[in-house]
Amino acid sequence: MRIDQHRLQRDLEELGQIGYVEGRGVTRLALTEEDLQGRQWLIEKMQEAGMQVRVDAAANVIGRLPAPGEGAQVLAIGSHLDTVPQGGRFDGALGVLAGLECARVLNENGVSLPWDLEVINFTDEEGHHYAGTFGSRAMVGERLTEEMRRQKVEGVPTLTEDLNRVGLDPGRIGEARRDPGEIRAYLELHVEQGNRMESGGIDLAPVTGIVGIYRYVVTVFGMANHAGTTPMASRSDALVAAAPVFYLLPEWARARTESMVATIGQVTVEPGAVNIIPSQCRFSVELRSLQSGNMARIRDRLIEWLDEHVEADVQTVYEKDGVELDADLIEIISNAGCAEGLNTVPLASGAGHDAQTFAPVVPTGMIFVPSRGGLSHCPEEYSEPEWVANGAQVLLRTVLELAAKDA
Numbered sequence: 001m002r003i004d005q006h007r008l009q010r011d012l013e014e015l016g017q018i019g020y021v022e023g024r025g026v027t028r029l030a031l032t033e034e035d036l037q038g039r040q041w042l043i044e045k046m047q048e049a050g051m052q053v054r055v056d057a058a059a060n061v062i063g064r065l066p067a068p069g070e071g072a073q074v075l076a077i078g079s080h081l082d083t084v085p086q087g088g089r090f091d092g093a094l095g096v097l098a099g100l101e102c103a104r105v106l107n108e109n110g111v112s113l114p115w116d117l118e119v120i121n122f123t124d125e126e127g128h129h130y131a132g133t134f135g136s137r138a139m140v141g142e143r144l145t146e147e148m149r150r151q152k153v154e155g156v157p158t159l160t161e162d163l164n165r166v167g168l169d170p171g172r173i174g175e176a177r178r179d180p181g182e183i184r185a186y187l188e189l190h191v192e193q194g195n196r197m198e199s200g201g202i203d204l205a206p207v208t209g210i211v212g213i214y215r216y217v218v219t220v221f222g223m224a225n226h227a228g229t230t231p232m233a234s235r236s237d238a239l240v241a242a243a244p245v246f247y248l249l250p251e252w253a254r255a256r257t258e259s260m261v262a263t264i265g266q267v268t269v270e271p272g273a274v275n276i277i278p279s280q281c282r283f284s285v286e287l288r289s290l291q292s293g294n295m296a297r298i299r300d301r302l303i304e305w306l307d308e309h310v311e312a313d314v315q316t317v318y319e320k321d322g323v324e325l326d327a328d329l330i331e332i333i334s335n336a337g338c339a340e341g342l343n344t345v346p347l348a349s350g351a352g353h354d355a356q357t358f359a360p361v362v363p364t365g366m367i368f369v370p371s372r373g374g375l376s377h378c379p380e381e382y383s384e385p386e387w388v389a390n391g392a393q394v395l396l397r398t399v400l401e402l403a404a405k406d407a
């Protein structure tokens, strides 16, 4: 049984046009007009494939191929259609569309599985509203009420506002929760978003673990004053006070281990006028490592430095620990890759994924295919049709292998 790689390619290209702007890649920020268009496109494709489709209380789009008989567990295949600003057309989309393709092929071949098969598009994986992986965390029952009210940055609605806007009742978010015992396994196909596979000639990677991600917003305070009449010696310039952190943080990360990374991706200055000395400098701090201890030590070192040198406030956005993925699924995916004649090497993920949410409560497996030049979260993000087809075919094989095991 083979996936239809041309149909999958057409889907990726068609979906890739939604939110696409020449030279600026694809932008489908969670629950914006473009994301809603992508969702509607997916719902129609799922219905064409004979799936029952519903939208849950967290706005997750769930397509279902029911098993014969009642009370079966669910095998869930998922990822996300939302993107980062000016992103690519593979991050997230590949996992959802490959799941859809598997459902089609299984349905077309009249395969009856021992569980319901669900294909899920999770809401706001990328953290447009706040912390990311929102839809999957709602599905495992994380308490999200407080987070849903938080505004990440000026101009971006809260999740509460956006869920209301799309006709959902944020007060019923708890209804998105699924009992982990109901889910046999969660599988996610994703582009690697790094260059180890292409440069290493690796065709297919079972993912062994996903990094932890610790995120903070730091605000350093100074005092606004006239940029022309205030002597340098009597300034309290918030940007100048914060500046050493922009150099020190990466140095601290470099000094730790290879897998430790630290990023300051957003910096804003207030009041933000050319002729006013900044009174506030607010910046994001993101730490990632497979070992949570690494992140905790850098977090503590940063707080210590801030306490010693400046007047500052540190807000914890979230602290997600690293996870290991299911050993049995790693083996099944490895065997499926080898059976397809692919150079199959297990790898850890430096990117976060919805799989990270499920791994602690449900057997979870992830499959990587190469990213050209290791590029992602940018318009240049690309994976060859052959790589895409390999990943989808291994995903299908993994489903069939699990079905044979559970029959």
Ligand code: HGY
Pocket (backbone or CB within 6 Å): 125, 126, 132, 350, 351, 352, 353
């Ligand atoms: O940030 C990440 O690692 C993921 O792409 N959301």
Ligand code: MN
Pocket (backbone or CB within 6 Å): 084, 091, 126, 377
């Ligand atoms: Mn991403």
Ligand code: MN
Pocket (backbone or CB within 6 Å): 080, 091, 092, 125, 190, 352, 353
């Ligand atoms: Mn992703």
